[in-house]
Amino acid sequence: MDHHIIISGAGPAGLCLARALRGSGLSVALIDSQQRESLAQPAFDGREIALTHHSRSLMQQLGLWGLIGSDHIAPLRDALVMNGAPGRGQARMRIGHEHGGQPQLGFLVDNHHIRRAAWASAMAEPDETGSPPDLIDGRQVVRVATDDHRAEVQLDDGRRLRARLLVAADSRHSSTRRAMGIAADLHDYGRSMLVCAMTHPTPHGAAAWEWFDHGQTLALLPMNDCPETGQPRSSVVLTLPHTDIEVLAGTDPAPFGEAITARFGQQLGTMRLASTRHVYPLVGVLPRHLVARRFAAVGDAAVGMHPVTAHGFNLGLRSIEALSQALIRAHHQRGDIASPALLQRYERTHQRASRGLYLATHALATLYTRDERPARVLRELMVRVGERLPPFKRAVAGSLTGLA
Template identity: 65%
Template sequence: MHCDVLITGAGPAGLSLARALRGSGLRVTLVESQTVAALQAPAFDGREIALTQHSAGLLRQLGIWEHLETGAVAPLRDALVLNGGPGRRQGRMVISHQLSPRSELGYLVGNHHIRRAAFEAALAPADDSGAPPELIDGLQVGPIDTRGDRCQVTLSDGRTLHTRLLVAADSRHSSTRRAVGISAQLHDYGRTMLVCAMTHEQPHHETAWEWFDHGQTLALLPMNPCPDTGRPRSSAVLTLPHQALQPLLTMEAAAFGQAMTERFHHQLGPMHLASTRHAYPLVGVWPGGLVSQRFAAVGDAAVGMHPVTAHGFNLGLRSIDTLARLLRQAHAGGRDIADPALLRSYERTHRHASRGLYLATHAVASLYTREEAPARLLRQALVDLGERFTPFKRAVAASLTGLH
């Protein structure tokens, strides 16, 4: 079997790239270990994705936004950074939408909603945007040979595929990236993130919280009201060492709600579990490169961000936009889509867009997981300074909207 672009991974990144290449004249194939049934109806996984205005614009251009279900998109108007427990010395920094040209900083959309919309957009029947890609589901990618004028990929059922360009979109721990010989620096933060939806008594005012409390990190991502009760609803995120988090995953629902109410210091009133609970180890990944002979990486396979600055999926969309644009231009001009100069151009562009954010995110995550007195004092000083220094807050607002 032959194709022009073979994408490993039919998650949001792989599907978005396949959609971006529709109508280009390139033959695209997706290989995914999950079944079509799982891709068509992805289960709730707890993750709410903070989309910048720029990312929302890209999803509209790709025709993915229109496939999002009614009520799936919640506005994100403001952001609040807190340091320490409630009291006189609690640090507070407010990033208001008024510091940006929009009425909201961005949007919150469930990861499962994005996955479903991307699948529907990418695999929709042939229309003005061209024919859909071929999808090979339920199979793993085996040996890879990128030598010569074609890349050869062997699947777990023994089939052999030949492609002009292989693209990894199969997670931050990409087996495809590893198979072509690209190493990666992994930073295990020694923490696990618990995520779930919760209802609460007090309104969230469409404000996201990032709360660096003593011994724990909390986040609150505003969702639309609970469809069953009408109560305010948020995605609650709790980060702790794994052994401290484990009991919370199996705690009875009422006891869990009380525990989270106390961890949020009752600032939202009583909280109640409104979904299943999910846990994710926090690991940052910086690959040694993004391209190789007839190979490129996009999405989390290109850079695996710590979620504290909420830029992971947004950076992934930028990588897809950059690579798709270069591939379309090359194909339209009769050039090799795997030309080394083209791939190096993609790598330079995306490294420039992501390196600073990755390093800054790593620095923030490292500082705010330390509990020594000097680290606490420095955190307090930084939050206090940030609240008083409007140009800094304006820069953060621009980063959150993605319009800088």
């Protein structure tokens, strides 16, 4: 065999898995279509990642947390869910840090800073933690095959690699997973998200907003103050039909700021663009299986969450934790790292952690993006009732902290 494990995809999930296996005695090949330079220095992509306390602990164990830098880690103290137009009649539910028993609910980090830290940790020169994986950059996997003894991938330059196990970590639309014949249930919400950073004079109080307004969904994730202006800064997520998003994405910065200020009902004062803008289709993906013969999926390839709960990367880290521990244990016991029993245990473990949350999030997102009167009445009732139920708030806070 060329390696014990081949990982398809060198995004955060693939890099974190490679880092988790470093020093275990398992040899790893990491394949990605991007060039090494882009993987090492990823560009800002607009996405702000909400991390739980459990995820922070895992990232500390993997050596990532200290590489991010405190300037790039913002506290997530509280969460506010709103329904309807601003004013006295707006329904509001506050999930406070006190409901989770922690000084803050979680942490917020730009996705590109996580990617940079994951690269630095996984690809560092050999040291007491082991050696980096063998990176094959700028190449695509065009064919996969597995049998009872090995997995084989063919690259677009004709090379073939063999390993005991193939792992897909190449996005929610994983071509590797699809090549293994694993079907996935995809839900296209028919809308797109525009994400960017904006400054505003009114402090955000380290609180995240999820605001379901008529005809639009708005989210605000608190960031550290803008280093250029010193003003409060937030990551703004606007969900609309794609044609409307395209118009906004192409608007000049000044009128764009005016438009977003109006959409936020002037609640944060005059908002100004502080980054590039990025547009993503709103799609959820739930694979029917996470494993096959000598194959497993992790990260978004294992479950592609709707971003409303900001749990995508947290679930990805849990998948990496579960799979890496199982692989290392089997290797140390001189067992088969891709035995059907091992892979099935991993699938059950991660499906228990992710499937219920995915389905609940899907139901919530569907309800809160519909504008028919029955849906508006029901979500108004849910927010108002939730505000009056401390046990419900504690349950939500426990999910947000990752300590439930």
